Amino acid sequence: MPEELSPNIQDYLKRIFEITASSGGKATTNQLAAVLGISPASVTNMVQKLSKTSPPYLAYQKHQGVSLTAAGRRAALKIIRRHRLIEHYLVKALGYTWDEVHKEAEILEHAMSPTLESRIDAALGYPDFDPHGDPIPDADLVLPEVEQTALSRLPVGQFAVVIRVPHEDPQVLQYLGKCGLRPGAEIKLVARTPYDQTMRVLILSTDEEVVIGPTLGDQITLSTGK
Amino acid sequence: MPEELSPNIQDYLKRIFEITASSGGKATTNQLAAVLGISPASVTNMVQKLSKTSPPYLAYQKHQGVSLTAAGRRAALKIIRRHRLIEHYLVKALGYTWDEVHKEAEILEHAMSPTLESRIDAALGYPDFDPHGDPIPDADLVLPEVEQTALSRLPVGQFAVVIRVPHEDPQVLQYLGKCGLRPGAEIKLVARTPYDQTMRVLILSTDEEVVIGPTLGDQITLSTGK
DNA sequence: ATCCTAATTTAGTCTAAACTAAATTTTTTA
């Protein structure tokens, strides 16, 4: 356990958090290799190393995938907090658009001191969500809980409010932004085609319709107001 | 010539710029080892490498020290610009004190994109100087020229305005700040003791006297109004 | 139950950037 984890390791842990948060309990070698853009063999190497530190950051058994230990989860949340605070700050304080901030945050998250983290947090008024609607862990690394459903699962005809959108792809964000499909927007699911699950979504504020495919629909989440 | 220089190399070039700017044309292996906090052998290694790239960043001959080439100077100024913009921004926008910013900038300078650089530059109104009075290279890497004399060289009895103070040591900065010895402050050199060159400096705004040793006196620079 | 394929791991290399110890060169001093 070094004083501080390398940027590399921080990204490994963050990615494992993201994968295990959505697709269940374990992240596989190949999944990790894909999102990190490196070879599966390299992942195996690192994963073995991170499961042998004391305390270990990962729980790992050959061919069984990995999950975060308590220490690993803490480290992941720390970097996720910084990432999301930076995204929020760049938009609020420096006039970035929401499609520009992810790439910057991906780098800056590793260069942020605890002091800078808390000053930015304070300057923003201790925000709970980033520009894409992702929850920001608080200083004690507690994540705000939100009731949410994927757009893909919304019944046709139902009204809802957008909670979060995917945050990595600038193209997608520009498209969603142009349509007005942002956190807080009120929508209604007009139709879903039977074969390919493509959806027609009505944006109430503009009365315009947007077409969303099922992959994107999985990543847009909504509050159905209960 | 890689797409972008590593943080390590950026720091090498920056340090060489600083050393050659003050103490003449060449930086020695040992000087570099000292300021970088690494072994002389490691410096020799890196210096050999950086003098063999194309284009080379350093002009180097065995046992003769190194100096920056045009490419090396450009790379150094680029990172110095970022460093100083960050220091200024942290003070102006996030309430840092001037003794806290150097350490942060030392890290953040390597994580700053061209976009972030120019947005911060714009947010600050394209400043010419950082909080310690160090000149900030403009977007074309041109350094503002300033007429200045070291406090150590000021004749006794003469009035002057502080231009810049050293920026690395928080202790020194806290002391200077408490005394009111900041860029812009008007002072008068009251006395200089013959043997150890210690100086008594009068701060006009507060009518208080400060004692400054010769080492520090070399690093505080002044405008003598003409 | 066996085969096939896809996923994963092992083994061996590579590069960057540090280190120490030893050798060499330059500079200082006697």
Added chain:
DNA sequence: TAAAAAATTTAGTTTAGACTAAATTAGGAT
């Protein structure tokens, strides 16, 4: 001007984190 001291370079290791190629394992299809 020769010896001693200081600075610098060379040689040989180390660590982190990647890679490729080859070997192994697990799970699904026959």
